[in-house]
Amino acid sequence: MNAQPQRRKERIDRGIKARAETIYALSSLEELAYLLGPRLLFIVGFLALPLILAPWPYWHRVALSVCVLGLVSVSFDFLANQVGLVSLGGAFFFGVGGYTAALLNTAWGLPPVLAIGLATVVGAGICAVLIAPCLPLRGIYFAIVTLMYPLLMTRIIEAADILGGTEGFRGITGFSSVWTEAYGLILGLLVGVFGLRRYLAEDAGLVIRAVKENDQSVRASGISVAGVRFKALYLAGLLGCFAGAYYVHMYRSVGISAFALDLSILPIAATVIGGGGTLVGPVIGSLILVPLSEVLRDFGSLRIVVYSLVLAGFVVFRSEGILVFATRKYQQFERWVEV
Amino acid sequence: MSGTGPILELRNVSMHFGGIRAVENVSFQVEPGEVVGIIGPNGSGKTTLINCITGFLKPTRGKVLFHGRDITGMPAHKVAQLGITRTFQIMRPYHSLPAYKNLVVPLCSPRARRTGGWRGGGRHGDRDTVALDILEELGFERDSRVPYQAAGTLPTGYLKRLELGRCLALNPEVLICDEVFSGLSASEIASLVPLIRRINEQGLTILMIEHRLRELFQVARRVVALSYGEKITEGPPEEVTAHPKVREAYLGSEEEGC
Known part of the structure; x- marks a missing residue:
């Protein structure tokens, strides 16, 4: 028999979700900030991008x-x-x-x-x-x-x-x-x-x-x-x-x-990396893929190898995509409980 | 449309799949406000017949008339628009959507928008409220979590009611139930029977395919019996079950269900 105590990860939703997936009950500014924070970060980030990159x-x-x-x-x-x-x-x-x-x-x-x-x-x-x-x-x-x-x-x-x-x-x-x-x-x-x-x-x-x-x-x-x-x-x-x-x-x-x-295939890669079904995920996927592809230009024909490895890595280790993973971490507490 | 005459009429409907004659030359009429049962052993063509009526299949031969109007071969969504809706034997909920959102989908259809949905409730409230109203009527406790749960997590009893709810949301004239009692416990069926009777009392014509004869006969006053795709007989439940051909084809030597 297995002597080690069995453990499993328990996931608990943060308390502001009420009943259905789209209904929230907000009771404080912190909660509002918690809800809007990621969205604002995304929007402000993109709006600031041309300003930040202006020197290059x-x-x-x-x-x-x-x-x-x-x-x-x-x-x-x-x-x-x-x-x-x-x-x-x-x-x-x-x-x-x-x-x-x-x-x-x-x-x-x-x-x-x-x-x-x-x-x-x-x-x-x-x-x-x-x-x-x-x-x-x-x-x-x-x-x-x-x-x-x-x-x-x-x-x-x-x-x-x-x-x-x-x-x-x-x-x-x-x-x-x-x-x-x-x-x-x-x-x-x-x-x-x-x-x-x-x-x-x-x-x-x-x-x-x-x-x-x-x-x-x-x-x-x-x-x-x-x-x-x-x-x-x-x-x-x-x-x-x-x-x-x-x-x-x-x-x-x-x-x-x-x-x-390329324009038919790359979107699949961007969606896999960013997280399918989220609509924001593919943008984040593009945000990773496009600069990566530019950086790898120096590697010549090795570029496609590195590129493929990154993609394969995502499919194997994080097939849900960055955004789905991050959303889960953000919205749920996790803890180990003994079974 | 005049109040007289059948609401639904089948004239010599046949459905062949290659050499297989799933439905052969079936004719019958349904009067407005009636509850009609369709019985027959497995594979006797009951569900195929429903598919022919509701536009999911185009009959090989014959005609389907609704209020005297030929609707044979009309696409399924158009048939539903006219007010003929059906449940599926194998429940087809939208698994990831909350139960009440399952009813918001039919409430978005042109027919529901025109008529206001089930009993015109949608003319005033928003769709979410109407959906919850319908579910409450069907036995989903409004203040519990059940109506807000993802449909995929609901037990069979609730899913059967959800199927009914999806149909009612369209505010139909004819409701066709494909084995709503199957897979349910005796007590669950016992609670569904008065529900179906109540729906009928509100003016809906109901066509029920059923294997559970005892429960069916509590609501259906007239029964059509099929065997190997052909209509054997029709009439009041007692007569149909007493019919020698029905006994032979469907009940066999057993007396169960009479």
Whole structure:
């Protein structure tokens, strides 16, 4: 028999959660601070980032890349973990948004703000309509088909020599200053992440979560599952297209690399590291992955090895992701009790 | 729609899966306000028939009429929109959502928004309150933790009630119950019977698939018997159970359940 006393970890929720997951009972300012602290840290942190990095233009740029990848990753996380659609079409959203903005800017002469805004709204519509026929597919099949979309786009653009062909578009209007560039993007990211979280907490978001849990019950409740999925696809498209459109105006050019597979794959890594289903997690994942990838540039081809090791480490040792882990530590007391 | 005429009518409905005839040429009518039972041994096509009525399957042949209107092959969510809802034999809750949020989902549907949900309660209160009201009516103690618990942690008895609640939230005209009594203890069933009777008294037409005949006959005044996908007979419970073909197909030599 086992002589050692059996121990297990007991976890106790902190007392401010009342009854359901979303209902809190706050009785003091400390508790309010406890609840809002992490959110404020995240928001203030991102708003301060351009100021802190101002002396290093290179890292300033990297920070903006973090935001761009963050947006695409949030879009992936939302579809995969909230809607139940594992989409590898991140690059498709990005590319459609980018090309739409480029066209609006070069052909119609729209200023960046309008071009980005319109490309976000219209581009997401285009993406949702084009991907809609695949919505009846599930799991891995949906993933495979959505992976084909960006690949197909690059081939079509190359072969038909449309949309600037392999050259793409150049001479797209940039931003008036570094600050508008940085803060426009960061604001877009914050609005996207917290807007989506807000939406999911509303009744409309509840229906989305219900579709993921049990689509048959949703159908029996008189709600069109295809309709809900389409709406979710559009929302995810908004984030991806905004990222693409913004990126195009930052770099003042667009080419078929806007449909590069990286943008479909990296969001998965960012979501795994940051914590799936949290929407904030993928941004934190991007915050780790993008600078890491920059630091590793010096290692040449060894870069991908180190990169893979980090990713594998996360999958093996912290598969829940940083944010889920941190949230648990933050919200619960833990202690060892004898069984 | 006039008050006369059947609320639900099946005309020669057949459902074939390849060579398998799950439902063959079934016809019957349901009058408004009735409680009709559907009985038959395992595999006799009861659930398939429900799926044909509620749009989860498109019948191979035949017609389903609701208030005289052809609804054959209509998508499931549209059928639910018209006011025909069903429970699932294997309960299908939203596991991670709190029990009451399970009812907020149907309350978000266009039908519930139009009619105000169960008995129009949603015209005044917010959806959470209406959901809790419905659950309370179904026996979820309002002041306990139960309605706020994640649905996945609830015991079977509560899940069956949750299935009913999801249907009632839509404020339906026809409620189809797919074996609500199965898997429940005698005392749990005893508490469900008056509940179903009460729901019926509030004007709902109810169609019940059931194996527990004794309990079914406490609520259903008319019974349709199926065997191998075909309708054998229909009529009052005593007549149906006395029917020789029903005895042969369903009850066998046992007298249990009569």
